[in-house]
Amino acid sequence: MAGRIREEDIATVREKARIDDVVSQYVTLRNAGGGSQKGLCPFHDEKSPSFNVNPARGFFHCFGCGEGGDVITFLMKIDGLTFGEAVERLADKYGIVLRREDDGFQPERPKGPSRRRLLEAHQAAQAFYAEQLATPDAIVGRQFLSERGFDQAAAEMFGIGFAPNDGRALANHLRGRGFGTEELTVGGLIGPSGYDRFRGRLLWPIRESSGETIGFGARRLFDDDRIEAKYLNTSETPIYKKSQVLYGIDLARREIGRSSQAVIVEGYTDVMACHLSGVGTAVATCGTAFGDEHSRVLRRFLNDHEEFRGEVIFTFDGDAAGQKAALRAFGGDQNFVSQTYVAIEPDGLDPCDLRIKKGDAAVRELVARRVPLYRFVLSNVVGKYDLDRADGRIDALREGARLVSSIRDKSKVDAFARELAGMVGVDPDEARAEVRRAANRRPGQDPRTPEAAPPPRTNVPDLRDPRFSIERETLKLVIQHPMTIGRLTSDIGPDDFTHPTYRAVWELVAAAGGPGAGAGDPGWATKLRDAATDPAVSSAISALGVEPLLKEPDAAYVTQYLVRLQELTVARRIGAIKSRLQRTNPVEHAEAFNKMFGELAALEAHRRALRDRLAGPA
Incomplete structure (x- = not known):
């Protein structure tokens, strides 16, 4: 069996494989400033993008779920690959020849074919x-x-x-x-x-x-x-996995990301007809109904989040089966932040047949004539009843209210209730009251739950607490710009970091030879992350590796943070000595009191010198 891949070849893969290029095959990324890109996390469901990629550093990190790492880690997590498989796939993609050490190393082989x-x-x-x-x-x-x-x-x-x-x-x-x-x-x-x-x-x-x-x-x-x-x-x-597969996503993903529109059709030939007619955002499920997992896959490419809304357009046949499919899609409507629509050809033709009979322009027109999904579904429900009769209006209102009350996204309920009132021909307040009654009749219904459960209480303070902002910015410089910060950190030590996670990050840096050891090393952040045994420290390193700095750092910028970090340390030591002085009797413990007083004077002088460095030349 072949030995392990040479370390220099792994380093070449990390250097040549652009992480933004690889990640964008799974997530639509948009510029987030500071050299970073942002999108919806592929590892957990979220409504606001917290997944960051820093191409210059070759790192990704999700501030929502904490996943992070380099391009190899990303492929391992997203596709369930071993380390060697991920390296081999990237090497194939970027034309890198991998060499192996003939050291008798026998890698553990996973069960079954790779x-x-x-x-x-x-x-x-x-x-x-x-x-x-x-x-x-x-x-x-x-x-x-x-x-x-x-x-x-x-x-x-x-x-x-x-x-x-x-x-x-x-x-x-x-x-x-x-x-x-x-x-x-x-x-x-x-x-x-x-x-x-x-x-x-x-x-x-x-x-x-x-x-x-x-x-x-x-x-x-x-x-x-x-x-x-x-x-x-x-x-x-x-x-x-059929619940996660969308036919045509390989051809549609870039256009979906560019236009923030996705068209969901029912079959392979419909996808073909749409793409050949100029609707390059069409995809289809593969022998199964469109479900929650499909929604999550699609949202990543739509960049579907609260600050940026796109369009999801379903195409259905106009028959009973199509109406049933629309109702099912309406049930999953709240999976999207984007607006949902339905496009149905009046003659009941699917996109493939429509293209055959009426041409490419008719397919494009079908998509352009879309109507809001909720309006289509409510119209079908109300349309079953004779609205010229009082009992017909009551029955239509009751069934429509049951549908509206079933929506988990309560921010949409009032708007849908008003729409229902207009369709049935009743006062909006009457429709709202019926929706409330329908909700009360639904046993076990919970109000809309938050997107993710709050993190458990812990004694460890939040990494983003403003008290630790100087520590955080300093470590971002250490990880992202080791060459710039270099030997300027010679006066920095573990005691300058009060947060236990940040202190642990610095200790890993020191153990690796200090920031200077990372100068010119594209795998610097990855080495630090791989050396971490605590998941919290590992996650912090990936976050520090992608979070933008306030500006492109120069010597003055680096000095500012290093000096402020040292000043905070001196201030803490001053406070500790003053506290001890207050507890020390100057008569009974004159020697100890005078020694502490001398230390206090020296620290105060050191703090003034640090402040003078921050102020610059007069």
Whole structure:
């Protein structure tokens, strides 16, 4: 087995792999000033962005959940990779050749095939299927695409392929390329019996936002297909979780981030029709309803937060099934800060059929004619009743009120109640009263809970307490600009840091050789973080590594903070001695009293000198 990757090659990966480039495949980032970028955290659900990336330092940190680290750590956490797998993936992406030490080191091998091998198998399978689309056996598949307005260029754009009827064609092909049975079975490419999972079907590769294929969607083509289901999808695997997968996100993510708009359609061909018609923000779920996990994935790319609102547009058929889907989407409406809309073609056509019959412009117009989702849903509820009758209005009001009262986001309830009143034709106060009654009739209903539970009480003060601002700014300089601060810290020691976490950070710096040891080392912050054994200290280092400074530091800026840090230490020592002097009898303990008095005078002189340094030349 190969030995460990050489440290210099790992350092090269950290240097060459831009963390903002990697993170932006999973999160939409926007400039936050001070050289930092900000977005919604991919590791916890939040309404306001607290996830920060500092490209210059190669670090990320979430001030909401505390996750942080470098580009390797990010990939390990987001994709569940081992350290070696993350390094290898980045090396592949940036063209870095990794060398290994022949030291007999035997890395612990995780159970089952590695994520990297599963992805490689899917990449090879996608290429194989795409080649098969050009064979005579795939003529029915090509006709299917042609009838829906998709030419060869479209097929290539979306990577569409064909699975041969031969039940072992893919398995034999991939085994010939070195993949084992376990890798193909665990990845869902072949079944337990050894036969290909997909046979005689048109295939769409399902990809992560990074563009890596993780599964397939397969459309039935032949009448003698033993599986009646029109569409088959890859089963759950270590790399494919249908509740978190959005078809087309690899093509749509940049446009979603740019426009802050996402269009949710129902199928693969609808995604294709939208993109080819100029609606480049379209995505679809893969054989499952749009749920909370899909919302969380989408929000990261929308940059969907309280200070910046975008649009989420659902497209549904106008039939009963479409209305049911709209009602389900309305139930998850509060997952988004963005405004939610619904777009339904009056003739009941989905985007694919609409493009065939009326052209690209009609698809764009469909999206442009969107209406608020809540208005559509309430209209469907109210529309079931005869509003010319008093009892019809009462029934419509009651059912509509039950729907409005079910909304967890109570800030929207009053607006929806007014909308309901206008639809039914009653006074807004009457609608509000009915909504309150409906809420009281709902057993166990809780008011809207906060986004996250408050942290437990602790004796350790908050790192952002203003009392520790000088310590925090000084350590930000130490971590982010070790070359600038360099030897100027020779008079600084652990006693200058009163917060136990900041003191522990400084002790790690001192153990690593002081700030000067980090000069010119792109992995400086990572080394400090890796050396930390306390999670609180590790989190603090990543936070200090991404938080912007007040200005680009020069010698005067650095001196200002170092001197103020020392002045605070001297002030604490002065206060301690004054307290002891007050408790000491100058007659009974004359020697000790005089000694302390001398120390006090020396400290006062030292403080004046420090203040003079801050004031500068007269």
